[in-house]
Amino acid sequence: MNIAKALTIAGSDSGGGAGIQADLKTFQELGVFGMSALTAVTAQNTKEVTGIYELPPEAVAKQIDAVVTDIGVDAAKTGMISSVPIMEIIAAKVKEHRIHHLVIDPVMISKSGAALLKEEARHALKRLLIPLAEVVTPNLPETEVLTGITPDTEEKRKEAARRIVEMGARSVVIKGGHLRGEKAVDLFFDGKSFEHLTAPRIETRHTHGTGCTFSAALTAELAKGRPLFDAVRKAKEYITAAIRHPLELGGGHGPVNHWAHRREEAKG
Numbered sequence: 001m002n003i004a005k006a007l008t009i010a011g012s013d014s015g016g017g018a019g020i021q022a023d024l025k026t027f028q029e030l031g032v033f034g035m036s037a038l039t040a041v042t043a044q045n046t047k048e049v050t051g052i053y054e055l056p057p058e059a060v061a062k063q064i065d066a067v068v069t070d071i072g073v074d075a076a077k078t079g080m081i082s083s084v085p086i087m088e089i090i091a092a093k094v095k096e097h098r099i100h101h102l103v104i105d106p107v108m109i110s111k112s113g114a115a116l117l118k119e120e121a122r123h124a125l126k127r128l129l130i131p132l133a134e135v136v137t138p139n140l141p142e143t144e145v146l147t148g149i150t151p152d153t154e155e156k157r158k159e160a161a162r163r164i165v166e167m168g169a170r171s172v173v174i175k176g177g178h179l180r181g182e183k184a185v186d187l188f189f190d191g192k193s194f195e196h197l198t199a200p201r202i203e204t205r206h207t208h209g210t211g212c213t214f215s216a217a218l219t220a221e222l223a224k225g226r227p228l229f230d231a232v233r234k235a236k237e238y239i240t241a242a243i244r245h246p247l248e249l250g251g252g253h254g255p256v257n258h259w260a261h262r263r264e265e266a267k268g
């Protein structure tokens with residue numbers, strides 16, 4: 001049996017909606033065997049982050065080595081990587097193990113407002129990780145930090161996408177979750193052409209983990225061998241269903257529903 005295998009290199013969210021937990025749930029839902037290399041443990045719920053505990057860089061390296069050398073990795077993603085030494089070791093391991101299908105989700109701030117990336121690590125993210133990416137998935141504030149462009153118009157979002165590809169990424173999806181308007185529109189660019197991914201905007205506060213879940217779905221589809229833009233489209237369908245059928249857990253930004261896609265598939 002040929003089983004697709006995906007690895008997430010990210011932080012743990014005790015609340016289960018974002019981070020490693022969102023990634024593994026998404027991999028499983030999409031029929032991919034999920035593995036993890038933890039970079040940090042966060043104490044977190046739908047309202048706040050109450051603690052961040054980084055792992056030693058060596059612990060991150062050992063987790064990656066352990067799974068790549070035995071089980072194998074068809075595609076990987078990165079999420080929360082708070083410090084420069086952890087970024088350095090991940091970049092080295094991605095090169096050493098020739099991980100080609102790599103999704104970089106440049107996580108910076110949680111929905112509840114906590115900083116998940118140290119300020120001094122912003123530059124390292126651009127220098128070390130973005131050049132290794134098959135696709136980078138910034139939201140709008142992350143796009144601004146990466147490029148210095150305020151992405152408040154379509155033209156500026158296109159310019160920012162060009163800049164991210166110039167940094168060495170093979171492609172980028174600028175996510176429009178933070179825009180207003182009737183539609184949630186994301187912009188894809190692969191160095192040649194632009195494509196829009198459009199879905200109805202759902203009125204809800206239960207959006208904890210949208211970014212992690214989207215990039216995990218994209219990673220799962222790449223692990224299965226789906227072509228890049230098809231994988232992006234599938235990920236968009238998956239996250240839209242997960243937002244559309246909220247679980248209504250917790251008193252703050254509740255988690256998205258990782259199994260909602262089953263309902264939509266059942267409807268046809």
Ligand SMILES: Nc1ncnc2c1ncn2[C@@H]1O[C@H](COP(=O)(O)OP(=O)(O)OP(=O)(O)O)[C@@H](O)[C@H]1O
Pocket residue numbers: 018109110111138139140175176177178184185186199200201202203204207208209210211212213214236239240243
């Ligand atoms: N209210 C919404 N309705 C429909 N789609 C949405 C909504 N909010 C976000 N999305 C979609 O979810 C995906 C993730 O985008 P978003 O901009 O929310 O990521 P993010 O800010 O990185 O999330 P996170 O808080 O997990 O870091 C995108 O495809 C975006 O268009």
Ligand SMILES: Cc1ncc(CO)c(N)n1
Pocket residue numbers: 010011012013018019020042044079080107109110111116209211212
């Ligand atoms: C551990 C972790 N990673 C990513 C996010 C994204 O917001 C989060 N809230 N927590």
